Amino acid sequence: MRYSGWRVIREALTGHKGWTPAWRDPEPQAAYDILVVGGGGHGLATAYYLAKEFGQAKIAVLEKGYIGGGNVGRNTTIIRSNYLLDGNQPFYEFSLKLWEGLEQDFNYNAMVSQRGIINLFHTDAQRDAYTRRGNAMILHGADAEMLNRDQVRALYPFLNFDNARFPIKGALMQRRGGTVRHDAVAWGYARGADQRGVDIIQNCEVTGIRTEHGRVTGVDTTRGFIGAKKVGVAVAGSSSKVMAHAGMRLPMESHVLQAFVSEGLKPVIDGVMTYGAGHFYVSQSDKGGLVFGGDIDGYNSYAQRGNMPVVEDVAEGGMSLMPMIGRARLLRMWGGIMDMSMDGSPIIDKTDIDGLYFNGGWCYGGFKATPASGWCFAHLLATDQSHSTATAYRFDRFRKGLMIDEKGQGAQPNLH
Amino acid sequence: MIINHPLLGPRDAQEFVYLGDASLIGRPDGMTEGAVDAFHDYLYLRDNPAGEHRELWYHEQGDRSWLVVTRNTVTHEVVSVEIARDVARKMGRSK
Ligand SMILES: Cc1cc2nc3c(=O)[nH]c(=O)nc-3n(C[C@H](O)[C@H](O)[C@H](O)COP(=O)(O)OP(=O)(O)OC[C@H]3O[C@@H](n4cnc5c(N)ncnc54)[C@H](O)[C@@H]3O)c2cc1C
Numbered sequence: 001m002r003y004s005g006w007r008v009i010r011e012a013l014t015g016h017k018g019w020t021p022a023w024r025d026p027e028p029q030a031a032y033d034i035l036v037v038g039g040g041g042h043g044l045a046t047a048y049y050l051a052k053e054f055g056q057a058k059i060a061v062l063e064k065g066y067i068g069g070g071n072v073g074r075n076t077t078i079i080r081s082n083y084l085l086d087g088n089q090p091f092y093e094f095s096l097k098l099w100e101g102l103e104q105d106f107n108y109n110a111m112v113s114q115r116g117i118i119n120l121f122h123t124d125a126q127r128d129a130y131t132r133r134g135n136a137m138i139l140h141g142a143d144a145e146m147l148n149r150d151q152v153r154a155l156y157p158f159l160n161f162d163n164a165r166f167p168i169k170g171a172l173m174q175r176r177g178g179t180v181r182h183d184a185v186a187w188g189y190a191r192g193a194d195q196r197g198v199d200i201i202q203n204c205e206v207t208g209i210r211t212e213h214g215r216v217t218g219v220d221t222t223r224g225f226i227g228a229k230k231v232g233v234a235v236a237g238s239s240s241k242v243m244a245h246a247g248m249r250l251p252m253e254s255h256v257l258q259a260f261v262s263e264g265l266k267p268v269i270d271g272v273m274t275y276g277a278g279h280f281y282v283s284q285s286d287k288g289g290l291v292f293g294g295d296i297d298g299y300n301s302y303a304q305r306g307n308m309p310v311v312e313d314v315a316e317g318g319m320s321l322m323p324m325i326g327r328a329r330l331l332r333m334w335g336g337i338m339d340m341s342m343d344g345s346p347i348i349d350k351t352d353i354d355g356l357y358f359n360g361g362w363c364y365g366g367f368k369a370t371p372a373s374g375w376c377f378a379h380l381l382a383t384d385q386s387h388s389t390a391t392a393y394r395f396d397r398f399r400k401g402l403m404i405d406e407k408g409q410g411a412q413p414n415l416h
Numbered sequence: 417m418i419i420n421h422p423l424l425g426p427r428d429a430q431e432f433v434y435l436g437d438a439s440l441i442g443r444p445d446g447m448t449e450g451a452v453d454a455f456h457d458y459l460y461l462r463d464n465p466a467g468e469h470r471e472l473w474y475h476e477q478g479d480r481s482w483l484v485v486t487r488n489t490v491t492h493e494v495v496s497v498e499i500a501r502d503v504a505r506k507m508g509r510s511k
Binding site: 238240241244249250251253254283298299300301302305307309342397399411412413414 | 417428429430434435436437445457459460461462463464465466469471487489490491492
């Protein structure tokens with residue numbers, strides 16, 4: 001079924017009896033050509049582009065829980081392409097361009113909203129660093145603008161401009177950045193993939209990866225063995241657990257990141273704002289809730305819930321940036337498990353086992369990457385070659401000294 | 417999370433800085449054959465288990481000791497706490 005304005009009107013006039021489920025709930029077949037493990041944003045996007053752009057068939061997505069139950073439904077929905085380094089910027093700009101056409105492409109309202117993102121700065125040195133970043137972005141075909149203090153004040157007059165420790169001096173603005181309804185991304189890709197024949201199999205946990213003579217032959221799951229010529233793993237925070245089934249150790253640690261939503265308020269923040277110095281970022285959802293967060297908790301965790309010290313840290317950051325936030329009540333908070341890599345950048349690569357491919361290491365920033373990650377992973381699975389924007393995302397970059405370390409923190413995952 | 421410091425008793429985890437997997441104590445010998453591979457694995461690869469994990473915590477806002485904390489990464493339960501120096505010595509290190 002194609003969704004359109006006409007369809008909504010027709011259904012409204014006929015009692016909404018014509019809507020059908022957005023995707024099937026098939027039984028797993030005995031074997032597939034390509035299995036994608038993980039029904040998060042990246043896994044679903046991979047399956048969608050495999051079928052749509054790379055002409056592949058006999059594909060299934062295996063999801064341990066339900067579609068959208070992982071990080072794709074837990075993130076704070078920010079999209080942007082304001083990266084500095086060569087290995088990253090072209091990839092994230094490719095992703096932003098895909099976001100711009102996504103809703104038409106998969107015929108689903110994902111509420112892509114390019115409301116603009118600003119990164120605040122507080123010192124001359126930080127301004128210089130953001131000017132450099134902005135120039136790098138422009139050189140790679142993205143948009144970037146430096147805002148001075150008055151321009152930031154015109155946007156958000158209520159900010160604490162004269163904070164003694166971090167007075168606001170200006171901001172780097174990317175107007176094409178913004179937010180997207182995260183669940184709708186999972187649902188839109190799931191529906192689009194299903195329409196092209198992909199089997200989306202939920203409640204199906206991969207418990208083993210079988211190989212023969214150095215070649216993958218399929219996976220063991222809670223719903224039995226499923227054979228496959230190729231297996232692509234995209235399981236975010238569970239990456240180390242799943243790849244251990246193939247005897248691999250990854251350059252990665254799993255950490256918890258928390259997020260917070262306030263009660264619904266009248267419109268007050270129409271864009272996205274990051275306050276790195278204060279470990280705080282915020283936007284406002286279309287329902288009116290302030291959506292905000294800060295740093296990861298900082299210790300290995302698979303718990304999907306964090307601890308109070310970071311809650312306090314985030315609240316302090318919010319109070320120092322916009323003191324009026326203290327009047328808002330917190331409605332919900334939750335955590336998600338991040339696949340924090342050793343240099344803060346992702347991996348989309350083959351493994352030493354023929355037919356086994358890996359996509360992970362997205363840290364706290366993989367939502368914005370969803371379309372390009374899916375596209376590039378599909379490209380790799382279909383052609384055995386890295387996509388031109390993802391050539392730097394290799395396992396061997398650590399061995400070769402080619403780390404992509406945006407923050408310059410070294411091999412310390414909890415600091416990226 | 418409360419870390420039961422062997423010398424100071426129960427302390428809030430907030431007083432500590434986290435480094436990571438306690439295997440970092442076992443730094444490879446740079447002079448041996450295969451040292452490049454050993455250092456790659458030491459620096460960049462991690463077991464990253466869901467369950468019990470031995471990890472290094474530094475009591476920065478306390479007595480500045482390094483501890484090896486065994487903690488469950490699924491429940492956040494702290495199972496045992498040792499002084500990292502004792503662990504290193506047991507592994508044959510001189511300090
Ligand atoms: C609080 C929070 C805020 C964030 N904010 C942002 C943001 O503003 N902008 C941004 O760009 N990014 C953000 N991120 C990061 C982003 O959400 C992730 O990087 C991204 O969603 C990860 O990719 P995914 O969607 O495929 O992951 P997931 O949705 O987690 O998908 C992985 C799937 O694999 C499944 N799985 C695991 N093990 C198995 C198994 N053995 N067998 C089968 N299936 C399995 C899981 O159930 C899960 O559904 C945030 C994350 C969190 C937690």
